[in-house]
Amino acid sequence: MIKQWIEKQKIKSKMHKCFRHCKMYHEKKQGDKKIRIYPQITNIRPLEDRLEVVFILQTGLSTEAIDETIFKQVFGKNIEIKHDKIKKCVLNVYKNEIPKKxxxxxxxxxxxxxxxxxxxxxxxxxxxxxxxxxxxxxxxxxxxxxxxxxxxxxxxxxxxxxxxxxxxxxxxxxxxxxxxxxxxxxxxxxxxxxxxxxxxxxxxxxxxxxxxxxxxxxxxxxxxxxxxxxxxxxxxxxxxxxxxxxxxxxxxxxxxxxxxxxxxxxxxxxxxxxxxxxxxxxxxxxxxxxxxxxxxxxxxxxxxxxxxxxxxxxxxxxxxxxxxxxxxxxxxxxxxxxxxxxxxxxxxxxxxxxxxxxxxxxxxxxxxxxxxxxxxxx
The missing domain is CATH 3.40.50.300 (P-loop containing nucleotide triphosphate hydrolases)
Structure with a gap:
């Protein structure tokens, strides 16, 4: 259980890195500091052929902000991002590669x-x-x-x-x-x-x-x-x-x-x-x-x-x-x-x-x- 928790925290950290570079966050003032509020990660699920990460965009953020290039730099090139064009998004990180020929x-x-x-x-x-x-x-x-x-x-x-x-x-x-x-x-x-x-x-x-x-x-x-x-x-x-x-x-x-x-x-x-x-x-x-x-x-x-x-x-x-x-x-x-x-x-x-x-x-x-x-x- 501890190992799984650690793995999920690593994935969340990678997701936050992607959100940060895509500017997918709101800023909120807390005292003298500004904190970033990222999209909510609702599910991280390892599957047989892929890792599935579900996240929800807050009001005011658009799916147009998702830059697949940044996600590929962080998670590797074998990814796919699907969304409902409003707020629910699913990142799939695949174990297999598309064949080269x-x-x-x-x-x-x-x-x-x-x-x-x-x-x-x-x-x-x-x-x-x-x-x-x-x-x-x-x-x-x-x-x-x-x-x-x-x-x-x-x-x-x-x-x-x-x-x-x-x-x-x-x-x-x-x-x-x-x-x-x-x-x-x-x-x-x-x-x-x-x-x-x-x-x-x-x-x-x-x-x-x-x-x-x-x-x-x-x-x-x-x-x-x-x-x-x-x-x-x-x-x-x-x-x-x-x-x-x-x-x-x-x-x-x-x-x-x-x-x-x-x-x-x-x-x-x-x-x-x-x-x-x-x-x-x-x-x-x-x-x-x-x-x-x-x-x-x-x-x-x-x-x-x-x-x-x-x-x-x-x-x-x-x-x-x-x-x-x-x-x-x-x-x-x-x-x-x-x-x-x-x-x-x-x-x-x-x-x-x-x-x-x-x-x-x-x-x-x-x-x-x-x-x-x-x-x-x-």
Missing amino acids: VNYDFHLIKNHVAKMQLPFICGLDIHGELIIIDLATEAHLLLSAETGGGKSSLLRANITFLIELNGNYELYLTDLKRSEFGMFRNCSNVKGVYITTSDILPTLKKIEKEMKYRGDLLDQHEVNSIDELDIKLKRILVVIDEVALLRKEKEIMSIVEDISSIGRSLGVHLVLSMQRPDSKILESGNLKNNLRVRISGRQSNSMNAKVAGVEGAENIGMNQRGRMLIKLDDIQEFQGFYLDSAEAKKILKNYKVKGQVHVEPEQQLGVKQENILGVLDE
């Missing part, structure tokens, strides 16, 4: 996505558990990271995974730098790879028309989502690498914003990526609020991390290749899946559609369904 393996992942319609695979968290989201639910995603941050590898792994999975979806890939998506040409599920704005604009216009068709279909059947229809429409995923290069293309960006606003219920989804977060794109218009899922690798500074929507990404080390943060309701750290180009090309050989030729944009989308359903006229 997680190789892509389709067979290890596929059983975890059985109930998902359009999975986006992320990687492994500190618990050794897979982080996977379903874009059918979460709608749209922004992926950003500076050079060497793992963005390209994670995109490559996800497109390869969707091709191997071969679900009820179509992929439209835009690669204006002409450096990433060429390997996916003529693969099953991939309906187009576009490398210029003049290539992608006609297809986006067809997707816009398809959304109008699907919206009319929902109205006609008095339902809120394509999932409620008797017919099974394919989900459409538009992936744009280095979307910042489109900032001056007003017509294209207008359609992209429309997809972000109304695409979820219509089964049309976005994955946008950029190396350096662009405030002109992300801090105005509909994209700011509609890109619900934010994933970021290392950012060079706190301003870039803030624009990316994942504060703390600037604290990822330069040597932590593939280490990322994902923000949904809160922020989680994970090691992203790694898949190099050579290995991806070997995998994709099995999914090339023999004899496939270039298909005009108007022949690629579900707008052909109007001939069957009689809802829209060409």
Whole structure:
């Protein structure tokens, strides 16, 4: 009992050190002296895989004052802080580390996505558990990271995974730098790879028309989502690498914003990526609020991390290749899946559609369904 008490006092002392450096305290005058009143530590609990410390902020203190960098300096880098955004906070200090590399393996992942319609695979968290989201639910995603941050590898792994999975979806890939998506040409599920704005604009216009068709279909059947229809429409995923290069293309960006606003219920989804977060794109218009899922690798500074929507990404080390943060309701750290180009090309050989030729944009989308359903006229 004495030993446990001593250990708890050491932990409290470390917590007070963190509170002091984060300026998380009130000062109260007592005689000629000022004393500091720190947040109340209500529970210290050693668990099998971690140490859990629960603390409560006093009135007047904000969870925004919590600086994870300071807590990592005191408790080590394998920590996680969760809070209810008001006053209750939980610090977890883990015994295990997030792996430094997680190789892509389709067979290890596929059983975890059985109930998902359009999975986006992320990687492994500190618990050794897979982080996977379903874009059918979460709608749209922004992926950003500076050079060497793992963005390209994670995109490559996800497109390869969707091709191997071969679900009820179509992929439209835009690669204006002409450096990433060429390997996916003529693969099953991939309906187009576009490398210029003049290539992608006609297809986006067809997707816009398809959304109008699907919206009319929902109205006609008095339902809120394509999932409620008797017919099974394919989900459409538009992936744009280095979307910042489109900032001056007003017509294209207008359609992209429309997809972000109304695409979820219509089964049309976005994955946008950029190396350096662009405030002109992300801090105005509909994209700011509609890109619900934010994933970021290392950012060079706190301003870039803030624009990316994942504060703390600037604290990822330069040597932590593939280490990322994902923000949904809160922020989680994970090691992203790694898949190099050579290995991806070997995998994709099995999914090339023999004899496939270039298909005009108007022949690629579900707008052909109007001939069957009689809802829209060409």
